[in-house]
Amino acid sequence: MEKNASGAGVSLGGLFSTSEIKILICYILNAIDEPIPVDMVANVLHYEGIANAFEVSDAVVSLSSSGQIRAADESEQIYEITNSGRDTANTLKSSLSSVVKERAYLAVMKMFAKYKNAKDNHFEITHEDGATYLSCSAIDGGKPFITVKLLITDEEQGNIIRERFLENPSAIYSKIIEMLTQ
Numbered sequence: 001m002e003k004n005a006s007g008a009g010v011s012l013g014g015l016f017s018t019s020e021i022k023i024l025i026c027y028i029l030n031a032i033d034e035p036i037p038v039d040m041v042a043n044v045l046h047y048e049g050i051a052n053a054f055e056v057s058d059a060v061v062s063l064s065s066s067g068q069i070r071a072a073d074e075s076e077q078i079y080e081i082t083n084s085g086r087d088t089a090n091t092l093k094s095s096l097s098s099v100v101k102e103r104a105y106l107a108v109m110k111m112f113a114k115y116k117n118a119k120d121n122h123f124e125i126t127h128e129d130g131a132t133y134l135s136c137s138a139i140d141g142g143k144p145f146i147t148v149k150l151l152i153t154d155e156e157q158g159n160i161i162r163e164r165f166l167e168n169p170s171a172i173y174s175k176i177i178e179m180l181t182q
Contacts, residue, residue, distance in 0.1 A: 021051045021059040023092045026068055027101060028108050029081035030089035035072035038079050040111050048107045050100060117166045125158045134158040138169040146173045 028041065038060045046053035060079065063069045068085035072078045081089070093101065122137040122144070134152050137144040152158045165172060 018055060018059055018062070020096060021045075021055055022063055022068075023088065023096055024051065024100070024104055025056070025059055025063060026081060026085045026089040027093050027096065028104060029069060029079065030086050031105055032108070032112060033081075034112075035078045035080040036108075036112060037115065038077055040115060041108055044107045044111045045104060048103060050104050050107075114166050117169055121166065121169055123158075123162050123165075125152075125155055132158070134161055136162065136165045136169075138173055146176065148172075148176070 024045070025038075025041065029036065038057070042051075042053040042056035042060070045051040045056055060069065063085065064071065064079065066084075067082055068088055069079045069081055072080045120139050122135075122139060124135045126133050126135070132152050132154060133149055135147060135149045137147040139145070150161065152161065
């Protein structure tokens with residue numbers, strides 16, 4: 001019997017069957033064409049009201065078992081699409097609503113950009129002489145091209161700044177350079 005996500009916290013306009021969720025996962029992985037952490041995908045789809053996070057996790061297990069996706073890094077639960085999954089995505093993508101596909105794709109791409117930025121940037125909270133500091137470094141080619149050290153009130157504020165920095169580190173770099181060179 002196929003699961004039904006309608007009563008599991010999914011808003012109107014979301015997916016209601018496991019097969020639809022599987023198709024959407026294949027569609028997203030095919031479109032991104034890079035390994036991606038599936039727990040982040042599950043959370044984004046749930047947050048956007050597209051699919052229940054638990055059902056997404058179940059669909060990932062099923063897709064992995066059937067060979068449509070495979071673990072690229074099991075320790076971080078990062079998955080990539082296989083040729084079989086690509087065939088599924090290309091053959092069945094028209095069975096999904098274009099609104100759901102677009103909403104899911106845009107939400108996952110935003111999350112994926114943040115994920116990649118987190119991998120390409122370094123953050124460190126330190127405590128010196130009774131003060132708390134956050135160092136944010138944007139990394140390019142393995143070397144920091146900018147490091148900003150900020151006096152912060154506490155680690156919570158540091159986490160908020162970290163999230164903002166991750167949204168667009170190159171824009172922050174550009175604004176700092178612009179301010180320093182004007």
